[in-house]
Amino acid sequence: MTPVIGILSPGSMGSAIGASLRSGGVRAVTTVAGRSERSARFAADAGLELAEDVDALVRAADLILSVVPPSSARQVAQDLNASFARVGRRPLVADLNATSPATVAEIGSSLELIDGTISGPPPRPDGETRIYLSGPRAEMLASVEAPGIRWIVVGPEVGSASAVKMCTASVYKGMSALLAHAFLTAEHHGVAAHVLADVQQLTPEALRQPIQAATKAWRFIGEMEQIAQTQKDAGLTPALFDAIRDVYTELASSAWGERNPEDVPATLDLSALKDLHPR
Structure with a gap:
C-alpha cells in the first residue's frame, strides 16, 4: 500500500517534492501553520493537502519528510517527538536535510529514521533530482513513485546518505x-x-x-x-x-x-x- 506522506516544511524544495509525489499517485500532506506567505504559496501551487497543524499532520501521515535548513533539523525532530507523544502514534521519519552523519545519528536516536539527502534543484517533471537514502527502511521510500526524483539507496546504515x-x-x-x-x-x-x-x-x-x-x-x-x-x-x-x-x-x-x-x-x-x- 502506498504510504500517506507528510512534508515539513513546504518551502521551494519541500513543495516540489510533494508535487512529484502527487504526480506519482501519493497522498501528500503538509501544514503551513506558522509558515510564511511564500511557503503557503509554494504549497498551494504544488496542490498539497493542508493539515491544520503538526499534530494533524502526524495523525494523517505514515511517513514524514523533514525538509528544512540544517540549523533547524534538530528542532524539527524535537517538535515531532513532542507531537508523537501528544497524538499517540509514531510515523516513520525521513530526514532529508543537509546534516553531518553525526547529526543525523543524533536525530535518529529518538526517531525511527530514514537518512536522506537531496542533490540538485527542486524536482520537476523533465528533470532528475537525486535523493540519496540509507538506513534499514530506506527501500520503503525508494519504492514510492515520484516523477522527477531518482531515489538512490546508499546502504543500510543511517549516516551514509548524509x-x-x-x-x-x-x-x-x-x-x-x-x-x-x-x-x-x-x-x-x-x-x-x-x-x-x-x-x-x-x-x-x-x-x-x-x-x-x-x-x-x-x-x-x-x-x-x-x-x-x-x-x-x-x-x-x-x-x-x-x-x-x-x-x-x-x-x-x-x-x-x-x-x-x-x-x-x-x-x-x-x-x-x-x-x-x-x-
Whole structure:
C-alpha cells in the first residue's frame, strides 16, 4: 500500500517534492501553520493537502519528510517527538536535510529514521533530482513513485546518505563561494570581464552560480558548519569550510542575500556583482 506522506516544511524544495509525489499517485500532506506567505504559496501551487497543524499532520501521515535548513533539523525532530507523544502514534521519519552523519545519528536516536539527502534543484517533471537514502527502511521510500526524483539507496546504515551530501555539497557550494570571491576580487582590480570570460570555459553558468547561491546563503551557513564537522570527523582540517561559512555569512548580508532565488533574472551581466558585495 502506498504510504500517506507528510512534508515539513513546504518551502521551494519541500513543495516540489510533494508535487512529484502527487504526480506519482501519493497522498501528500503538509501544514503551513506558522509558515510564511511564500511557503503557503509554494504549497498551494504544488496542490498539497493542508493539515491544520503538526499534530494533524502526524495523525494523517505514515511517513514524514523533514525538509528544512540544517540549523533547524534538530528542532524539527524535537517538535515531532513532542507531537508523537501528544497524538499517540509514531510515523516513520525521513530526514532529508543537509546534516553531518553525526547529526543525523543524533536525530535518529529518538526517531525511527530514514537518512536522506537531496542533490540538485527542486524536482520537476523533465528533470532528475537525486535523493540519496540509507538506513534499514530506506527501500520503503525508494519504492514510492515520484516523477522527477531518482531515489538512490546508499546502504543500510543511517549516516551514509548524509555522508554523500556532505561531500557533494562541499564541491558544489564550495565552487560557488570560490566564484563569488574571485569575481569580487576581479571587480576590485578592474578585470572582472576577463576573469568571467576565462572561467566560463570551465562552467558556462559561472556568473549565475554565485548570485543564485547568495539568495540562499542564509541557509548555507549552517550547512557549511555541518560539512566542516564531517571533515573534522574524518580526520581532516575543518578550517576550509569554516572559512567558506564566513563567505556565505558575508553573501547573506549582500543585496542578493535579501532576495529569493526566483528573483534572479534570466540574463545577468557583470553589473549584478554590485549587489554581491557584503554590507
